[in-house]
Amino acid sequence: MKAIRRFTVRTVLPEPISALAALATNLRWSWHLPTRELFASLNPRIWKESKHDPVTFLGSVGREELQQLAANPAVVARVQHADEDLRHYLSKPRWYQGLGDSAPKCIAYFSPEFGIAEALPQYSGGLGILAGDHLKAASDLGVPLIGVGLLYQAGYFKQSLSRDAWQQETYPLLDPDNLPLTLLREADGTPAQVRLPLPEGRQLLASIWRADVGRIPLLLLDSNVHGNDDAARTITDRLYGGGGDHRLQQELLLGMGGVKALRIYTRLTGGIAPEVFHTNEGHAGFLGIERIRELMDPAVTAEPLSWDEALTAGRASTVFTTHTPVPAGIDRFPASQIRHFFGAGLAPGVPLDKVLALGAEDYDDGDPFVFNMAVMGLRLAQRANGVAKLHGVVSRGMFAKLWPGFEHSEVPITSVTNGVHVPTWVDPQLSALAAERFGPQVLDGPDWGKVYDVSDADVWALRRTLRSALVKDVRRRLRAAWKKRGAADAELAWTDNVLDPNVLTIGFARRVPTYKRLTLMLRDPARLKALLLNEQHPIQLVIAGKSHPADDAGKAMIQELVRFTDDPAVRHRIVFLPNYDIAMARTLFPGCDVWLNNPLRPLEACGTSGMKAAINGSLNLSVMDGWWDELYDGENGWAIPTANIGTSSEERDDIEAGALYELLENQVAPRFYGSTAVHGSVAIGAGAAGPSRAGGEELLPTHWISMIKHTLAKLGPAVSAERMVQDYVNRLYEPAAISGRAARADDYAQAKSLAVWVARVREAWPQLTVEHVDSLGVKTEPQIGDTITVQAYVTLGGLQPADVSVETAYGKALDNDQLSDTTIAVLDWSEDLGQGRYLFSGDIVVDRSGSFGYTVRVLPNHGALASKAELGLIANA
Numbered sequence: 001m002k003a004i005r006r007f008t009v010r011t012v013l014p015e016p017i018s019a020l021a022a023l024a025t026n027l028r029w030s031w032h033l034p035t036r037e038l039f040a041s042l043n044p045r046i047w048k049e050s051k052h053d054p055v056t057f058l059g060s061v062g063r064e065e066l067q068q069l070a071a072n073p074a075v076v077a078r079v080q081h082a083d084e085d086l087r088h089y090l091s092k093p094r095w096y097q098g099l100g101d102s103a104p105k106c107i108a109y110f111s112p113e114f115g116i117a118e119a120l121p122q123y124s125g126g127l128g129i130l131a132g133d134h135l136k137a138a139s140d141l142g143v144p145l146i147g148v149g150l151l152y153q154a155g156y157f158k159q160s161l162s163r164d165a166w167q168q169e170t171y172p173l174l175d176p177d178n179l180p181l182t183l184l185r186e187a188d189g190t191p192a193q194v195r196l197p198l199p200e201g202r203q204l205l206a207s208i209w210r211a212d213v214g215r216i217p218l219l220l221l222d223s224n225v226h227g228n229d230d231a232a233r234t235i236t237d238r239l240y241g242g243g244g245d246h247r248l249q250q251e252l253l254l255g256m257g258g259v260k261a262l263r264i265y266t267r268l269t270g271g272i273a274p275e276v277f278h279t280n281e282g283h284a285g286f287l288g289i290e291r292i293r294e295l296m297d298p299a300v301t302a303e304p305l306s307w308d309e310a311l312t313a314g315r316a317s318t319v320f321t322t323h324t325p326v327p328a329g330i331d332r333f334p335a336s337q338i339r340h341f342f343g344a345g346l347a348p349g350v351p352l353d354k355v356l357a358l359g360a361e362d363y364d365d366g367d368p369f370v371f372n373m374a375v376m377g378l379r380l381a382q383r384a385n386g387v388a389k390l391h392g393v394v395s396r397g398m399f400a401k402l403w404p405g406f407e408h409s410e411v412p413i414t415s416v417t418n419g420v421h422v423p424t425w426v427d428p429q430l431s432a433l434a435a436e437r438f439g440p441q442v443l444d445g446p447d448w449g450k451v452y453d454v455s456d457a458d459v460w461a462l463r464r465t466l467r468s469a470l471v472k473d474v475r476r477r478l479r480a481a482w483k484k485r486g487a488a489d490a491e492l493a494w495t496d497n498v499l500d501p502n503v504l505t506i507g508f509a510r511r512v513p514t515y516k517r518l519t520l521m522l523r524d525p526a527r528l529k530a531l532l533l534n535e536q537h538p539i540q541l542v543i544a545g546k547s548h549p550a551d552d553a554g555k556a557m558i559q560e561l562v563r564f565t566d567d568p569a570v571r572h573r574i575v576f577l578p579n580y581d582i583a584m585a586r587t588l589f590p591g592c593d594v595w596l597n598n599p600l601r602p603l604e605a606c607g608t609s610g611m612k613a614a615i616n617g618s619l620n621l622s623v624m625d626g627w628w629d630e631l632y633d634g635e636n637g638w639a640i641p642t643a644n645i646g647t648s649s650e651e652r653d654d655i656e657a658g659a660l661y662e663l664l665e666n667q668v669a670p671r672f673y674g675s676t677a678v679h680g681s682v683a684i685g686a687g688a689a690g691p692s693r694a695g696g697e698e699l700l701p702t703h704w705i706s707m708i709k710h711t712l713a714k715l716g717p718a719v720s721a722e723r724m725v726q727d728y729v730n731r732l733y734e735p736a737a738i739s740g741r742a743a744r745a746d747d748y749a750q751a752k753s754l755a756v757w758v759a760r761v762r763e764a765w766p767q768l769t770v771e772h773v774d775s776l777g778v779k780t781e782p783q784i785g786d787t788i789t790v791q792a793y794v795t796l797g798g799l800q801p802a803d804v805s806v807e808t809a810y811g812k813a814l815d816n817d818q819l820s821d822t823t824i825a826v827l828d829w830s831e832d833l834g835q836g837r838y839l840f841s842g843d844i845v846v847d848r849s850g851s852f853g854y855t856v857r858v859l860p861n862h863g864a865l866a867s868k869a870e871l872g873l874i875a876n877a
């Protein structure tokens with residue numbers, strides 16, 4: 001029988017324990033252990049069955065049992081205590097409340113995915129987990145942020161394997177009523193909705209769900225509503241599902257619908273409108289168009305702005321973060337498709353050709369028929385960043401075409417290195433040990449240096465506990481995976497003995513795009529086998545990862561790997577676990593001694609799984625890419641050397657795989673089993689390694705343990721999401737708020753005058769030239785300390801001296817006349833030569849020996865520009 005109508009009945013909790021509802025719906029439980037423990041204590045069996053999800057849990061506990069709990073004074077007291085703790089957490093002033101008035105009153109953070117908890121599977125990988133960690137750390141710091149995203153009915157897919165190891169995808173549907181979400185409603189109780197017009201007279205409606213992530217509201221748009229035709233209903237069906245129109249409509253809903261949802265939310269809650277908009281990756285970029293539309297719409301803005309003015313005002317308060325150095329990771333749509341959708345009236349009053357120009361690849365080797373979302377993101381944001389120092393360098397190179405004439409180092413894309421939310425990712429047993437030793441307050445802002453006060457024996461014992469927990473979890477998951485692959489219980493006894501809690505355990509888990517090289521370890525299968533089966537220093541590997549459903553190359557890599565792990569000769573030492581997700585990750589990171597990462601440098605923008613491993617005391621073994629390139633220090637793990645550029649990809653894999661085997665065999669494994677060296681000739685056979693005892697004395701790998709302590713003490717603070725969010729606030733959000741306010745003041749006076757000025761500068765620029773440069777004071781034998789006067793004769797093409805900055809750049813001159821190690825000095829306007837010609841001059845001091853050189857260049861100059869390169873205009877001598 002099929003139901004003709006369905007609805008979900010929410011549990012009504014007895015009054016004395018009614019606070020459980022708020023404790024279950026606020027996702028703070030996902031990083032607050034005491035709240036999870038409270039739920040677990042109410043009924044451990046149902047807690048386990050409900051996969052540690054409080055909403056499911058409350059729906060599964062019977063009415064009678066709830067009455068009993070409500071009658072139990074001890075339970076009531078614990079619930080009350082937790083409730084007070086949550087209220088306190090939500091209202092207490094935090095770091096942000098100590099900042100001055102220039103900090104933004106509210107920030108909107110747009111992302112296509114958010115990975116917050118297993119109970120809300122709205123992520124595919126690192127980008128989503130990062131967005132989730134951003135919200136959580138913002139909550140802990142008291143940052144007034146609102147998240148905006150989509151609610152995907154099936155989230156990302158669940159992965160399983162066929163008998164022959166081919167990835168299978170399933171898309172179980174989620175019921176929003178059983179998720180920790182609240183539907184946003186108008187005062188009259190009807191669901192609040194956003195509406196976007198679609199071509200052919202169709203429309204797209206979406207309702208708005210709110211998740212509470214501690215103090216942070218997260219608004220998720222859902223197109224699965226009455227009033228939409230079937231095609232429109234499926235727009236938010238799944239994450240990165242289809243391509244083409246489906247993908248574009250998701251992004252239109254996220255960006256344009258997201259701003260509309262924010263406006264509705266602000267209206268309904270009487271909250272403060274966001275002052276700063278953060279576009280987390282290009283997918284959300286249409287938010288900038290919607291904000292321009294608002295500024296040009298007389299119904300919204302009393303004195304509507306022109307396109308140029310609205311663009312200027314919008315950019316001032318927008319931050320764009322790029323997350324990928326892989327061109328295939330950037331969304332590009334046919335320009336005709338954008339025209340088709342906007343032609344339906346998505347942004348009435350906004351000139352369509354201007355919209356198209358924002359995403360145009362109008363530079364060397366750009367495709368004239370393509371609309372590029374990253375390019376639009378950069379043009380719509382006055383401030384932009386990559387996600388690790390190296391990724392900043394790579395992004396400046398990758399997008400340099402948008403700033404022709406500039407050095408790559410001057411391209412205005414900075415970097416903020418990603419971080420991970422420590423309370424989410426640190427193992428509860430590690431926090432428990434810290435709390436027991438140093439008091440619970442240590443968890444509020446972990447004092448990582450305290451790890452040096454913990455004895456080696458305790459550190460090692462904890463590592464063993466965490467490793468053992470992983471081994472247990474792996475055995476359970478492996479058996480379940482094999483049953484899915486069609487094996488019978490009778491064939492699976494061997495899975496009970498897979499892995500050894502005393503053997504050096506190495507983890508590798510991440511999405512499986514080709515550049516991450518899942519199968520690099522299989523480059524020489526015999527060599528890997530020898531490492532796994534080494535008698536004295538064996539290693540074991542736990543591997544996981546999903547391939548994008550449309551990526552057969554990734555699936556083939558998984559198949560190749562799984563076939564290797566299926567070999568009875570090695571299957572007790574190497575496992576592939578299907579369906580990598582947050583739940584698996586939480587046991588995996590703490591349980592591994594070493595976290596392996598071997599991407600093709602420099603294609604890993606940052607990578608965060610190694611950070612999560614590090615805060616649990618695992619050591620990283622990684623190619624010098626992403627975050628590792630800036631934070632590896634020689635004592636916190638190992639760097640896998642990279643082959644020289646220019647080597648063929650086959651050779652490169654050979655060289656780097658060889659280096660990996662070498663490191664494992666000669667450095668990593670001996671150090672892990674290092675107790676033998678410390679205590680002389682105690683032979684440790686396979687399977688009996690780790691914290692062994694000889695004559696009652698515990699043997700400890702002291703060097704390894706010192707690396708663990710060093711990792712926790714030094715990397716802990718550097719990789720935390722609190723550090724990351726503080727960086728965003730100080731370096732991007734606050735400056736964007738200041739620019740945004742300046743642009744808006746006095747009815748957008750500055751935006752208007754800046755727009756006029758920019759137009760004037762752009763028009764005059766082609767006429768602007770550096771005619772001639774003189775230098776005075778250059779001796780026949782120049783010496784360090786000599787002063788040289790640089791004089792530049794410049795034709796300003798109608799601009800005034802105040803409109804430009806004339807600079808000399810000087811430094812070491814290389815053989816090809818390229819300058820390196822340059823210093824910039826501004827030249828002063830010293831004479832009006834008439835007819836638009838001006839003399840600029842200034843002194844430079846020769847500050848180095850060897851070959852010295854200088855040049856002169858002219859750039860636009862205006863106090864409201866965030867960087868000299870902002871307009872992409874430069875005139876070089």
Ligand SMILES: *Cc1c(COP(=O)(O)O)cnc(C)c1O
Pocket residue numbers: 124125126127129509510511580581582585606607608609610612
């Ligand atoms: C951290 C994490 C990722 C991202 O890992 P990378 O190292 O950045 O590739 C992906 N999936 C899950 C479940 C994670 O926890």
